[in-house]
Amino acid sequence: MTAFRPTGRAALAFLILLASCAAIAAPKTARRPAATLPRHGVVVFSDLCVSAESGEFGGQRITLQRYAEVDTVVYEYTAGGLSWPLVAGEVTIDPRGRQFYFTVQLPEGEERTVNGRLSADGRALVLDGGYCAGESVPMRLARVSDFGRKAGACHRCPPPKAGKGEPSAEPAPAHPLDAGSLPTPQG
Numbered sequence: 001m002t003a004f005r006p007t008g009r010a011a012l013a014f015l016i017l018l019a020s021c022a023a024i025a026a027p028k029t030a031r032r033p034a035a036t037l038p039r040h041g042v043v044v045f046s047d048l049c050v051s052a053e054s055g056e057f058g059g060q061r062i063t064l065q066r067y068a069e070v071d072t073v074v075y076e077y078t079a080g081g082l083s084w085p086l087v088a089g090e091v092t093i094d095p096r097g098r099q100f101y102f103t104v105q106l107p108e109g110e111e112r113t114v115n116g117r118l119s120a121d122g123r124a125l126v127l128d129g130g131y132c133a134g135e136s137v138p139m140r141l142a143r144v145s146d147f148g149r150k151a152g153a154c155h156r157c158p159p160p161k162a163g164k165g166e167p168s169a170e171p172a173p174a175h176p177l178d179a180g181s182l183p184t185p186q187g
Helices: 008-025
Strands: 041-046 060-066 071-077 090-093 099-105 111-118 124-130 138-143
Touching (some): 060 138, 071 090
Antiparallel strands (some): 041 138, 060 071, 090 099, 099 111, 124 138
């Protein structure tokens, strides 16, 4: 029996066929998996800032503590000064670890549900609701990685778009403290 010995053209055709099969079988561009909350540990999201006018804090801070047995949230917000930490009575995290909501009892007796989802890169928590008129600016709480840094300055909302012939209005405060009210991230 004689062994098959491909000619130069047959070998080239075989290599082209092999390369095309490998290209078809190769995975398409690998996409980075979406960011998720860690299954265990502590994660802090905050947009706390200092008002240039009053020097007081504005914004919110959410501390998510994930244990094997239970998930807890400590919620802080500003109302002229930073509130006492409120421990959420009910915390629900979706199975994918991309979104969660919790309910807290405010000192005024009002119950508030806060619902947030992770940004695509996992560096921020985007809450339902917004700061500016018409909720044009979403509440984005940055993930805190440097716990020793000072809070930045509060930013003002962009001016509302003026209609034809109307002058643009003065920009509204971006944080509840500057607006003189509590944040309303109700779900």
